[in-house]
Amino acid sequence: MHTEPAGAGLMGIPDTQVFLDDLVALRRGLHRIPELAFLEEKTADFIRRELVRHGIAASYGGRGMGVVGRIEGRDPAAPVIALRAEMDGLPGEESTGLPFASQHPGRVHACGHDAHMAMVLGAARLLSRGERPAGDVVLVFQPAEEHGGGARVMMQAGVLAGVSAIFGGHVTHHYLTGQIMVTEGVVTAQSDRFVLRVRGKGGHGARPHEAVDAIIVAGFLISALQTLVSRESDPIHPTVVTIGRVQAGTAANVIAEEAVLEGSIRTTVEAARDRVLRGIRRMADAAGALHGAAVVVELVEGYPPVVNTAREASICRRAAERVFGVRDVLPQEHPSMGSEDFAYYLHETPGCFVRLGARREGWDYVPLHSPAFTVDEDVLPLGASYFAEVVREAQRALPRRS
Structure with a gap:
């Protein structure tokens, strides 16, 4: 771990403390005004005004859309690099x-989206001052990263047109402030949802032989579905099946x-996903036949896995080593079973998604989405400097545009 103060040695910042204070103010301003998916109007206005304040052209498509800023580079043929941050908050009461x-x-x-926005705004400030970057940024x-796949909305609006690579990241308490995880390949899991609707035959609790108990069928399925992981999935491919909601019955x-x-359902390879999806249908049909009930299966495709491309991961690693130090650039031991709609960008454009440690030494671990989650604000200038350096490194390393 670094022993110097956060931001020490951050490149191109005349007064690191002033920069830290500015980013803290941005993060706290955004933290006060969380908005849910596709309703991020105050947040978008905050970001647009901040970009314009630093002389960066910015556009906003209105409710349900995002904010896009553009820093013009010196060379029209240099690679165009995109940085991404999410604007939405979560339902819940902060504690x-x-x-x-x-x-x-x-x-x-x-979920730390306030910190991500502050970091990218900080990177924009670093890239727009002094000598402009080689290419456009x-x-x-x-x-709507949390719900609704807002990345697809941005892609449909054409934000990746002409972009050579895209980079993003996420804060986490799994790593300490001053550490960063960079890896190639699978970073997060595929997420899918399912709904099983059981229809039996209602009746009086005193006469079960006259009825088909939908709760019995549901209970059977709750237990049986877990064997899709414990007995049917290859243990070298992480797989999770979770029943998160059960609704049944009207009276005792x-x-x-x-x-x-x-x-x-969370999976990291397509073969495991296919097997689980087929297994849910098979077990639903079998449970219905066994108990004389009808079971209807609804499968809802979720976010695909985030898969970092090798070239862009190496770019991130070099940038991270300059900002964090070689020993604090860590590999990922195994994919996260969480999901991230950054995956959609990577289906169209090469890129890399990293994880930034945001837990201060001595803090208890608090998971993302907890109402008690917060970040060590010393991560903000580190993240901003990292994103700015990723842009510079990518524009050095990637081929020129024709």
């Missing part, structure tokens, strides 16, 4: 007790006619 906690009841920045502030003495199970 951090911070003086700059959410001012919007029922909404909270519990596209700053993508997207809506009434046999339920209907039950609904809702769950999620």
Whole structure:
């Protein structure tokens, strides 16, 4: 771990403390106004005004859209590089007790998106001062990462047109402040959802022989579906099946006619995903036949896995080593079973997604999405300097545009 203060040695910053203070103010301002997916109007206005304040052209497509900033480079043939941050918060009530906690009841920045926006705004400031970067830099502030796949909205709007590579990242308490995870290949899992609707035959609790109990069928399925992981999935391919919601019954003495199970599937390879999806359908049909019920399966495709391209991961590693130091650039031991819609960008454009440590030494670990989640703000200038250096390194390393 670094022993010098956060930001020591950050490149191109005349006064690191002033830069840190500015980024903290940005992060706290955004933290106060969390907004849910596709409703990020105040957040978008905040970002647009900040970009314009630093002389960066910015456009906003209105509710449901994102903010796109563009820094013009010196050379029209140099690679165009995109940086991405997410604008949306989460439903929930914040429990951090911070003086700059959410001012919007029922909404909270519990996933660090406020920090991501502040970092990319900081990188934009570094790249727009003094000598301009070699090529154009596209700053993508997207809506709806948590729910709704806002990345696809931005892609449909054409933000990746002419872009040679895109880079993003996420804060985490899995690493300490001053550490960064850079890896090639699979970084996050595929996420899918399913709904099982069980229809039996309702009846009186005293006469079960006259009914088909939907709750019994649902209970059977809850147990049986776990064997898709424990007995049917290759153990070298991480797989998770979770039943997160069960709804059934109306009264203690009434046999339920209907039950609904809702769950999620996380996989890292397509073969494992296909096997689980086929298994859910097979078990649903078998449970229905066994108990004389009807089971309808609804499968909802979620975000694909994030897969970093090798060339762009090496660019990130070199940039990270200059900002964080070689010993604090860490590999990922195994893919996260979380999901990230940054994956959609990587289907169209090469890129790399990293994880930035944001837990201060001595802090208890707090998971993302917890109402108590917060970040060590010393990560902000590190992240901003890293993103700026990624742009510079990518424009040195990638081929010129024809």
